[in-house]
Amino acid sequence: MAEQTAPPLPPSGRIGVVVYLAISALVFVLMMVLGVLMRLSQATWVELSPNLFYEVMTAHGAGMVGISGLAASGVIWYFLRRYVDLSVGILWANLAFFLFGVVLILGGIFVGNYAGGWTFLFPLPGTSAGVWGTGGAASYLFGLLSIGVGFLLLYLDFARAIMARYRSLAKALGWPQLFRNSSDEAPPPTVVAATMVLIVNIAGILAGAVVLVLILVNLYAPQFAVDPLLTKNLTYFFGHVFINATIYQALVAVYEILPKYVGRSWPVNRIFLAAWTATTLMVMAVYPHHLLMDFVMPTWALAIGQIVSYLAGLPVFAVTAWTTLTIVHRSGIKWDMTSGLLFVSIFGWSAGIVPAIIDGVIAVNHVMHNTMWVPGHFHMYLILGLVAMLFGFMYYLTDQGSRKGLD
Amino acid sequence: MIQDTVFVVTVVLMLVVAGAFAYVALNAGKAVAEYPPIQQRSQGMRVWFFWILIVAGVLIAVVTMLDLPYAATRGDTPDDAVTLEIEGRQWYWEVGEAQLTAGDTVIFNVTSGDVNHGLGLYDPAMRMVGQTQAMPGYLNVLSLTLEQPGTYTVLCMEYCGLVHHAMVSEITVGE
Known part of the structure; x- marks a missing residue:
């Protein structure tokens, strides 16, 4: 096991993580209620006016993506703090920016009647045909911007702390061990994962900030022309990276906890390191699979979207799922909520990306893009994958970790 | 129709993944075995698994990208x-x-x-x-x-x- 050299975690740090997870659990339930409400409306059991329905849809989408990001960042922060000296103040600052953003978003939606979907595809935020006003849209977009600022601070702090300990991001990704056969001990899995996450999420959040500012300026100065295809690229780059990175953050709970149950360590070998470096690039390169039906996009970009969708699954199947099965196989593991949820989460992730990889095939996307197949995929992947990881971590944190002497 | 094929292929692949997890889960608690032999066998199998995925990926890419809807x-x-x-x-x-x-x-x-x-x-x-x-x-x-x-x-x-x-x-x- 890698050395844990960071100073002891102050109580405010642990409380911070608990608050992240508690708020997340609560918001998950509330957003699930909104999801059920939409289904009841579609089943004509409950009557929602069209705009209320789409307001609920917008809140559900933005709320679920945002809270998944918050919860997952809490998980990785908790474990990363064991190796590097993260700032507890930044942890709380992120939460403050997040909650401020939530107030603006909810105000934009339920007071300002903004119902432009969480993807805020330009020019819809400013072109509602009179359904919502500029103020509602601006409040929503500023809310997202505030949340982005908080997360940007958090991941910059990851970068600062990791570079203070490992001197460069390349070293924290294990490149000396991967490319130069260095005999030094590789960084622990959590540090490798956190380095990937900070790289992709800083890039994603900056792209998101650019598109939000472009749309905000256009809202108040429509003569400031914005290209819908450029903004669509930026939105899906940001959106894909941000939601995809949630599972790579929560995955750290599996890396840190499951080995304790089975008495076998998670191997940090060259395959593991190669997988994370490849994943860093693929998570950023795969986003054109959201634009396969934008025929005006360059063919090479769309081909990359299909090919990288497939390749990005390889580390999940051949490294993460494979290693999980290997370390659990005939290990004498004691099943409880924590170990069970973490094991199931890797199944949910692996099975849940199957429909996405298939829908990433251009010929399939041609008849399935934006159909119910897509929410089918990401609900399975997020509920059985991400949410199972988060709840596994919560059980560990609140009960079993301390009671069973795992921590 | 392509939708029917996609549905069947998806369900079959998900069942394969589910089968692998169920097999390991059912055998996880009984007859604890030494780890190094398991690890060695797993690594050998993984090489095969990886190359099967690569070859399948190349074939799928070639076949499905011959006729794109962008012409x-x-x-x-x-x-x-x-x-x-x-x-x-x-x-x-x-x-x-x-x-x-x-x-x-x-x-x-x-x-x-x-x-x-x-x-x-x-x-x-x-x-x-x-x-x-x-x-x-x-x-x-x-x-x-x-x-x-x-x-x-x-x-x-x-x-x-x-x-x-x-x-x-x-x-x-x-x-």
Whole structure:
């Protein structure tokens, strides 16, 4: 096991993580209620006016993506703090920016009647045909911007702390061990994962900030022309990276906890390191699979979207799922909520990306893009994958970790 | 239909993943075994697994990318095709005039007059036969051969505001 050299975690740090997870659990339930409400409306059991329905849809989408990001960042922060000296103040600052953003978003939606979907595809935020006003849209977009600022601070702090300990991001990704056969001990899995996450999420959040500012300026100065295809690229780059990175953050709970149950360590070998470096690039390169039906996009970009969708699954199947099965196989593991949820989460992730990889095939996307197949995929992947990881971590944190002497 | 194939392939692959997890879960608690031999066997199997995935991926990519739906947008359209102009607007489709007959190859010149929409064309049995995005300032060209006669339905495939769900139009294809 890698050395844990960071100073002891102050109580405010642990409380911070608990608050992240508690708020997340609560918001998950509330957003699930909104999801059920939409289904009841579609089943004509409950009557929602069209705009209320789409307001609920917008809140559900933005709320679920945002809270998944918050919860997952809490998980990785908790474990990363064991190796590097993260700032507890930044942890709380992120939460403050997040909650401020939530107030603006909810105000934009339920007071300002903004119902432009969480993807805020330009020019819809400013072109509602009179359904919502500029103020509602601006409040929503500023809310997202505030949340982005908080997360940007958090991941910059990851970068600062990791570079203070490992001197460069390349070293924290294990490149000396991967490319130069260095005999030094590789960084622990959590540090490798956190380095990937900070790289992709800083890039994603900056792209998101650019598109939000472009749309905000256009809202108040429509003569400031914005290209819908450029903004669509930026939105899906940001959106894909941000939601995809949630599972790579929560995955750290599996890396840190499951080995304790089975008495076998998670191997940090060259395959593991190669997988994370490849994943860093693929998570950023795969986003054109959201634009396969934008025929005006360059063919090479769309081909990359299909090919990288497939390749990005390889580390999940051949490294993460494979290693999980290997370390659990005939290990004498004691099943409880924590170990069970973490094991199931890797199944949910692996099975849940199957429909996405298939829908990433251009010929399939041609008849399935934006159909119910897509929410089918990401609900399975997020509920059985991400949410199972988060709840596994919560059980560990609140009960079993301390009671069973795992921590 | 491609949708049926996709459904079956997805379910089968998910069952394979589920089977692997179920097998390990059922054997996890009983007869604890030494780890190094398990690790060694797993690594050997993984090499095979990895190369099977790579070879399968190359085959899938080659087969599925031979015929991409982008040719018409790049200007490659058949001479005998019928052209139909379609513009999405909040919340209706402006569909040009054309007499269509079963077997015609139709070139849909798709754009939008306001926000992003998506043109999804469903055959008389309500199975999607093709789609493209309708985007302001851009022209996406969708080329489809409509084999069956009957009434085709156009649905909006990109959320576009208050009446998105009712942004429906029809295209009739004669015998």
